[in-house]
Amino acid sequence: MRASRLLSVLLLLQNRGRMTAEELAEELEVSVRTVYRDIEALSTAGVPVYADRGRSGGYRLVAGYRTKLTGFTEEEAQALALTGLPDAAAELGLGGVLAAARLKLLAALPEDLRSRAGRLTERFFVDIPGWFRDVESPPLLAALAHAVWENNRIRVGYRRWDNSEVTRTLEPLGLILKAGNWYLAARRNGADRTYRVSRIFGLEELPEPFERPAGFDLAGYWQQWSERFERRLYPSVALVRLSPRGRDLVPFYLGAVGARALRESGGEVDEDGWSRVELPVEPGAPALGELLRFGPELQVLAPDELRARVAEAVAKMGAAYG
Structure with a gap:
C-alpha cells in the first residue's frame, strides 16, 4: 500500500511540477504528516525531490528527472475503460486504481502531449446524471462488480416493483450506468434479465464460477433491452x-x-x-x-x-x- 502511494507521490510531482504538502495530502486522501514521511522516504531512496520555502513553496523534482516506473497493473489497465467517469469508478471500488492508472499514463507521455492532456481536462467535463438527480450509490455495487469480474454466481434478495421480495440465483454478466441509475445484466435459468441494483438488498457470492456466454455483447444487450422497455412503457x-x-x-x-x-x-x-x-x-x-x-x-x-x-x-x- 505504501509503495503504491510513494509511486503516486512521485508521479504527481513529475506530472504537475511543484505541489504543496497540503495539495498532495488532498490528492492522495492522507494526512499532511503522512506526506512528510513519504517525501522523506523518497529522498532516502535517492529520488531528487526537494522543498522550496516560502508562501509559494512546495515540493518538486530536480529539473529533467523522470521515472520509468510507469508499468500498468492488470487492475489499472482495466480501470482505464472508466476514464472520464471517476464517480462511477469510485462506486465500483476502482477510484484509487483509476487515479493511479491515469497518473502512470500521463507520466509516460512526452511533455507536449502531457500538456495537451492537461488542457483537455481543464476545458471539457462530462456530467452523467440528469438535472435534479444524483448517481445512485447502492451499498452492494462493489460486491456485484467483484462477482462480475470473477464470473462467480450470486444469490441475491430482490425487491420487485410491487414491493414483494424474492430470492434469485444469478450469473452476473455486466453492470450498466443509465441516467444515474445502476442496472445488473444477469442470466437466470438460461435467460438474460435486467435488475435494478438499488433493489438488491442482500448478496451472497457463491464459490462456483460460471462460464460466460460466448460472444455476449453488453452494449448490444442493453440497447435491445432498452428498446423493449420503451415499448412496454x-x-x-x-x-x-x-x-x-x-x-x-x-x-x-x-x-x-x-x-x-x-x-x-x-x-x-x-x-x-x-x-x-x-x-x-x-x-x-x-x-x-x-x-x-x-x-x-x-x-x-x-x-x-x-x-x-x-x-x-x-x-x-x-x-x-x-
Whole structure:
C-alpha cells in the first residue's frame, strides 16, 4: 500500500511540477504528516525531490528527472475503460486504481502531449446524471462488480416493483450506468434479465464460477433491452396537434422517446403553424398527466377516449378557477 502511494507521490510531482504538502495530502486522501514521511522516504531512496520555502513553496523534482516506473497493473489497465467517469469508478471500488492508472499514463507521455492532456481536462467535463438527480450509490455495487469480474454466481434478495421480495440465483454478466441509475445484466435459468441494483438488498457470492456466454455483447444487450422497455412503457399512441411552442416542449416533457417521434413525424405544418404528430404515451392516468403538461400548446385528436378524458380534465380545471 505504501509503495503504491510513494509511486503516486512521485508521479504527481513529475506530472504537475511543484505541489504543496497540503495539495498532495488532498490528492492522495492522507494526512499532511503522512506526506512528510513519504517525501522523506523518497529522498532516502535517492529520488531528487526537494522543498522550496516560502508562501509559494512546495515540493518538486530536480529539473529533467523522470521515472520509468510507469508499468500498468492488470487492475489499472482495466480501470482505464472508466476514464472520464471517476464517480462511477469510485462506486465500483476502482477510484484509487483509476487515479493511479491515469497518473502512470500521463507520466509516460512526452511533455507536449502531457500538456495537451492537461488542457483537455481543464476545458471539457462530462456530467452523467440528469438535472435534479444524483448517481445512485447502492451499498452492494462493489460486491456485484467483484462477482462480475470473477464470473462467480450470486444469490441475491430482490425487491420487485410491487414491493414483494424474492430470492434469485444469478450469473452476473455486466453492470450498466443509465441516467444515474445502476442496472445488473444477469442470466437466470438460461435467460438474460435486467435488475435494478438499488433493489438488491442482500448478496451472497457463491464459490462456483460460471462460464460466460460466448460472444455476449453488453452494449448490444442493453440497447435491445432498452428498446423493449420503451415499448412496454409507451404501448399506446396519441395523435395530437402541436403549436411551435409545443414542439419545442416535446423533448423536455417526453424525453428521447418524444424527440424521436418528432423526427419521424415529417414536420408538416398547417396554415396555423401547428403540426400533427403521433406521440407514444403511457397507459391510463400517466398519459393524461403527460399531455396536460403542454397546456394550450397541444390538442389531442385521437383516440376518442383519451381526447374525452383530456377535455373533461380541462373543464374541471376551468371550473376550479371560476
